[in-house]
Amino acid sequence: MERLFCDSVYFGVCISLVSYAVGVALRRKTDWGFMNPLLVSIVLVIAALLVLGVDYGSYSRGAAWLSYLLTPATVCLAVPLYQQVELLKKNYRAIVCGIAAGALASLVTVLLLALAFGFGHEAYVTFLPKSITTAIGMGVSEELGGIVSVTVVSIIVTGVLGNIFAEKFLKLLRIEEPIAKGIAIGSSSHAIGTAKAMEMGVVEGATSGLSIVVSGILTVIGASVFALFL
Numbered sequence: 001m002e003r004l005f006c007d008s009v010y011f012g013v014c015i016s017l018v019s020y021a022v023g024v025a026l027r028r029k030t031d032w033g034f035m036n037p038l039l040v041s042i043v044l045v046i047a048a049l050l051v052l053g054v055d056y057g058s059y060s061r062g063a064a065w066l067s068y069l070l071t072p073a074t075v076c077l078a079v080p081l082y083q084q085v086e087l088l089k090k091n092y093r094a095i096v097c098g099i100a101a102g103a104l105a106s107l108v109t110v111l112l113l114a115l116a117f118g119f120g121h122e123a124y125v126t127f128l129p130k131s132i133t134t135a136i137g138m139g140v141s142e143e144l145g146g147i148v149s150v151t152v153v154s155i156i157v158t159g160v161l162g163n164i165f166a167e168k169f170l171k172l173l174r175i176e177e178p179i180a181k182g183i184a185i186g187s188s189s190h191a192i193g194t195a196k197a198m199e200m201g202v203v204e205g206a207t208s209g210l211s212i213v214v215s216g217i218l219t220v221i222g223a224s225v226f227a228l229f230l
Contacts, residue, residue, distance in 0.1 A: 011054070012062025019044035038192060039160050070135045077194060077209035084206035091179055098180065099211050102187025103218040106131040107226045114230055122146060124230045128223040130154040133190040136216040144227045155190065162189020163196045178203035186211025 023040030049059055081088070088095060107128060114124040126146035129137035134155050141151035166185045175181060178201055185193040186208030194212060198205035 010062060012059045013065050014062075015045055015048050015059070016041065016063050016066055019048070034164055036160050036163055038156065038163075042156070070133075073191070077191070077212060080198065080202060080206040081209045084203055087179075087203065088206065088210060095179065095183060095207065095210065096214070098183040099187050099214045100218060102183065102211070103131075103215045103222060106188065107219065107222050111226055111229055119230070121227075121230055125223070125227050126150050127154055128226060129219055130158045131188050131190060132216045132219045133212055136220065140220055140223050144223060156192070159189045159192025162193035166193055166196055167200060179207050182207025182209075183211050187215045190215075 019041035020037055022044060023035070023037030026040055027035045027037055045059070048054075049056065110124070110127045110130065113119075114127070119127075122145060125144035126141055127150075128144065128146070129140040129151060132140070132155070134152060137151055137155045138148050140146075141148050162185060166189060170181055170184065175184070181200060182197050182204040185197045185204070189196075190212050194205065194208040197208035
């Protein structure tokens with residue numbers, strides 16, 4: 001049975017999709033913030049691999065098909081961006097400044113924490129792209145000499161936490177402006193957070209989608225500079 005799962009071309013894709021579907025169903029049924037579909041699917045996939053005795057390499061080869069969809073899925077975020085283009089043009093100064101501040105805050109935070117915890121260069125650059133989308137972050141980490149697999153985990157954790165807590169945190173700070181909400185979410189928790197922004201409203205989703213792109217570009221440039229600091 002174990003050999004059957006290991007050799008199956010579709011096992012990785014099927015277990016990933018089924019786990020995510022279960023996560024979506026649980027979220028709708030319970031409406032609990034921590035029942036994030038991605039978080040639930042991660043836990044279920046790990047549990048399934050352990051129970052079935054399937055090694056990660058076999059699972060990864062089957063699930064590789066899903067990785068190919070990362071880039072086109074990110075590009076699809078341009079649709080709400082196009083729908084709100086006039087509003088974005090009117091507020092471009094605030095948007096650019098907000099995204100730049102978000103990207104800079106992320107890089108500075110990683111630097112300060114790396115110094116506080118005594119990280120080496122490899123561990124430090126691994127976490128620099130934590131707040132940008134996986135498709136870009138993996139390339140940045142690899143180019144700077146980081147551990148790509150750990151970078152992916154940090155990006156996912158950042159996104160999931162943003163998805164769960166973003167709305168509550170914005171309410172706590174009494175931030176009501178839709179554009180500000182979208183920038184904050186997109187700059188800090190990339191595509192996973194943007195899913196929450198789209199639930200909050202069209203404007204939030206559009207500005208969050210824009211933040212993913214601009215923040216990604218700024219982080220690619222900024223990470224190359226910040227990598228020299230440690």
